[in-house]
Amino acid sequence: MLTGLWQIADLEREGPIDVDRAAAAMDAYAAAGFTTFDMADHYGSAEEIADACASRAPHRDGDLQFLTKWTPAPGAHTPATVRAAVGRSLDRLRTDAIDLLQFHAWRYADPSWLDCLFALQELKNEGRIRHLGLTNFDAVHLDMVLHSGIEVVSNQVSLSLIDGRAAGAMTDVCLRHGVQLLAYGTLAGGLLTERWHGAADPGPEGVDTWSEMKYRRFVEAAGGWGRLQTLLGAVRAVAEKHGVSMANVAARAILDRPAVAGVIIGARLGRSEHIADNLRLSSLKLDAEDREKLAAASGALDPVPGDCGDEYRRPPYLTAAGDLSDHLDELPSPYPVRTGTGGRARAGSGTVWEDLAGYSRAVRTGDHIAVSGTTATHGDRLVGGDDPASQTHFVIDKIEGAIESLGGRLEDVYRTRVFIPELADWEPVARAHGQRFGDTRPANTLVQAGLIGSGYRVEIEAEARVGRRT
Template sequence: MTARPDRIRLTPDLEISRLVCGLWQVADIEKNGATIDPDTGADALAAYAKAGFDTFDMADHYGSAEIITGRLLARFDTADRPRAFTKWCPEPGPMTREIVRRGVEERLERLNVSKIDLLQFHWWTFEHPAWLDALHEMQAMKEEGLIGALGLTNVDAAHLALALADGIEIVSNQVSFSLIDRRAAGDLSRVCARSGVKLLAYGTLCGGFLSEKWLGKPEPTEIADWSRSKYKRFIDAAGGWEPYQAILRAASSIGRKHNVSLSNVASRWVLEHEAVAATIIGARLGESEHRDDNLNVFRFALDADDHAALNAAFAQTTPIPGDCGDEYRKPPFLTASGDLSHHLDAIPSVYQAVPVPGRPDRLRVSSGSVWEPIAGYSRAVRVGDRILVSGTTATHGANRCVAPGDAGAQATYILDKIAASLAPLGGKMEDVVRTRIYLKDANQWEPVSRAHGRVFGGVLPANTLIEAGNLIGDYEVEIEAEAVVG
């Protein structure tokens, strides 16, 4: 049987449309207190499903989207019903078994299903390690049959690799990916090639900016729509209005060549990436004018000349900084609400600074490791404006080794732990002036060095890396750091 170009299997049991209907506009419609009638909303989704768009994506914070979708799913037998993806986006904090199960069970109740087709997890700051606790409990619920497949959302390449190395069965990662934001084509796609994880791409049309409507138009001075405000920030970060217009001109010319729309070209470019399973398009409840045009993406393919024209336009832009998901965690904050520093600063630190008895000039931090009281040391100590962080391994909680056998993944976890140790003492990774790396096997220098470079590439502290022979337990690497807080 010939595979359909508009369908793909995320797992042997989960076939989806390659154009997934995103329901974020439900939250926008309901933002002023209005509530969509669930059955009326379900009627609108049923029209999409009938037209072939039978896969829906939502989140716990998309208004009543889960409830509306639950009404739709109740109209079908389990075998032939539409597919529903949702996201759980908790505030960072302890992820106990009870907290995780309550979060997942709420999704089950709102969707009115016994098993969630794909549950995607978002975490605000990797300095708080409880994201792994949440994923392990969700993995257990998957094995119980309450979750069909596990995904992530807005997770960078390093932390996707870390989750996989720690034994989590991830099938997808939902990230921004477009002609403007091409970050996902780099390290993240390489991790996907190694692991088989697929990308679900959102922002593919940049909130409507990748369409003929904006070709040759002057730069807007005010934007009221929250989605368009977000993607205008991406355009600015990519070099501004003229490089963006160069991309529009190239895509428009390609569209005329293939007798399709500029938006079709933008979507097709993303869908042709091997790592991409599907793109997510906005579902306008009660509107259908874009459905036929969206299906055109499966009626043509980009050739070498098309890619050359787009690459020439890309060369005029500035790459979006960082990796996928960084826009939610560090400047520049390319989000709908803009600067998120106030939100991130309000997240409680996983560790607490305590005074050293009899030494008013000193503070110290403990990570709760079983080794600290046995050996008599602190995770980190601040003396004046200096912070000294002890040799740190990938120890999660009291005594669990994270990602056994994977030096690069362990280094990623360690550097998050060092950042978390600095924070309650008033320090940041930008304050680090020296690091020392101890390897069990010198042959693992490259993945560890790359993890170090991702964090410190703009800081450039003094560094020493040595092979130390066997480390205690299953640890592949240990890292210590010194910071000066000016």
């Protein structure tokens, strides 16, 4: 079990935190054996408090693990800006190397997230980062990252008895590559505890912390307060059977899942600790009857929409604010746009082929957008390695970015043409196309054809018409 420090930022809404007092509270966890702490560059003063904790008990310094995150603003980043961001965390933690640096990307249509990850891989190679992880990545893009040669060991995602998105394709990808899941939201901001069992729905105004605000939205997405109470009844029954807390049961149920390396339980340092209760988790063993009861109660909920991390990338935004206003000021255009003759707008993705052959990644005339044949090229890299599905997903990301840059959406696509050099690749390519276009179902042609350049498993061109959705 990891101790999460995200609530530091929530506490600091009331004013500055006494760092020494918070460090003492953090040290109490370490003294009890909870020596792994999860934080981020944007969790208020969490990194400074972690350093103060290590300084407070230097005899335990070698036993402490500090996991932090980098959540860059959307838009272009260079190796220098990545190095500077990691340097800030190194300085705050006063260490030569970060135990686990976890990266978050706001959207995949802007390929700058790949620039950041490749730069982080270089810092790992230099020893500035011991292990590299992701946070809030979906299954498709985790798979893409791994096929692209980035050495990722973990993905931190929401996973609970309410939110089971990570139990499907995400778990499959992790097991296939040997990647571990770090589960947060396991107690749903405290909603899966005795406090809320049998309680009336507090409504949006009846919850106080950011975590409660956020996970109440998850409850609404999963079917509402009444269904939560049914789940809480099942959790309570299992807890009473074993003589433990409901939090223990909710956490143990997730720890027992395949590919899960740990659950992250938040601490409001100096305000509300649950060290004694958390210690009981290690001895709790759920039997088949318990698992069946919990699975039935969870299965009665509506699935939380989308894949892992989608709550930060598309509606419905299951965040504390219900949108991204607390996180982002703007989403810049994925690709630069220029206006050409006749009022045509042109988007360029910067590949060497565009200048060489004199074409644009996409062109908009009126409400029509035409996207050139697109491969899994980013700069001088081939994204997705030799995996046809990962290459296809990145190609569609590029198409989406070009269309967004010209004022459209991927949902505006009405025609695609897919070219593959190897006929054996047709099914993984077609399935990836189906994952991305299964709702809009554009007209499509898939043909076997020779492609220019080495390593390319797929090329796709697309046409879109903006503002004429039916």
